Amino acid sequence: MKSPHFPRGRAMALLGLAALALSGCAGGPFSDTTGDFQVDPVYLDRSQIGSVDEFVPMSRLCGTDTVRVALADGVGDNAFRKTARAEFEDEARQCPNIELLPYADGQGNPQKAIGDIKALVAQGVDALVVFPDAGPALIPTLREAFEAGVSVVPYTASPGGEAGVDYTAFVGHNTVNDGRAWARWTCETLGPGGGNAVFLGGTPGNAQSLTEIAGIEAELAENPGCAAVTLLNDPGAPIDTGWNPAQTQKVVAGLITKYPKIDAVITDSGDASLGGIRAFLQAGRPLPIWTANDVNGFACAFQDNHPKQPGFQVVTVSSRTWMVRLALRKAVADAQGIDDPEPNIVDIPIVENSVDPKAQPRCDRGLPSSAVLSSELSTDTLSRIYR
Secondary structure, three states: OOOOOOHHHHHHHHHHHHHHHHHHHOOOOOOOOOOOOOOOHOOOOOOOEOOOOHOHHHHHHOOOOOOEEEEEEEOOOHHOOOOOOHHHHHHHOOOOOOEEOOOOOOOOOOOHHHHHHHHHHOOOOEEEEEEEEOOHHHHHHHHHHHOOOOOOEOOOOOOOOOOOOOOOOOOEEEEEEEEEEEHHHHHHHHOOOOOEEEEEEOOOOHHHHHHHHHHHHHHHHHOHHHHEEEEEOOOOOOOOOOOOHHHHHHHHHHHHHOOOOEEEEEEHHHHHHHHHHHHHHHHOOOOOEEEEEEOHHHHHHHHOOOOOOOOOOEEEEEOOOOOOHHHHHHHHHHHHHOOOOOOOOEEEEEEEEEEEEOOOOOOOOOOOOOOOOOOOOOHHHHHHHOO
């Protein structure tokens, strides 16, 4: 890989760490050049990582005792959380012995999120799924619930802490693998001629974007097919966009001014990508190839622009709103004393690939731009929850 910012020593270090991840050793984490960020070892431990092919139906894990379940969100007012809540409730309905307690929305307030969890414990919840937006600040509360006998499963965003001590298990998606998959597709789609790529992250310092760029850099360093691809980011540094379409538009407009040639945009947000696409169109620059998580508006943007710009190709991994189902299965199985053979960390599959005739982006003009079509919900349910 060519990059004015990527020293050979760092490339070799990432190469070695990628090999550790694949071999099942969790001996050392990825880290940026300042050494102040480390990828959670769960993303390097192959014993915890698996695929969606290893999922089992909820009916195998229901047990026979009545079990009270609840979902505690740190914030619940966006499309992802609304979809995930509907998936949680749909999964819970698969067990006739499940009693669903009221949904808790922390409304972005860590103190409310802590209070919500305490209230659910007081109500006698047996299996609690948590989206821990407040991060490590929640650990004492999660531990308190766990020590009270509640099966506690934080999902998607790791709160830190230790499974078996602070909570039952952490369930998430392999963000390192996401980065590697996007980088691999970028190199294959650009071809031998390569080109310049940028990686757009979310909020400053967030662990998801930092682990994704670690995966991107590892793939670019390891894959011979990426030799002609230059990542324009500084080492280990996502370009922050706040996952906000308007902010992304401004950020990408600045990148267009700075770099006369951008051939690929790698990012994890299909929704925020819409702002970046607008920036290219307004600048009169050709749309580059693009990666993201799937969202309806991004697929529609591809359908709208690809006929006029055939070089505009896209790939998406699932936005994994269904991950909450896995978290619920883990919590219920633990509460019932049943072994759940499913992985804790999941390699998310590619769901759309415009260069693959069998995986074309799916746009539903009858649904909002923010709809997640890779969810396990019906179109009617999706229409209802976005009203």
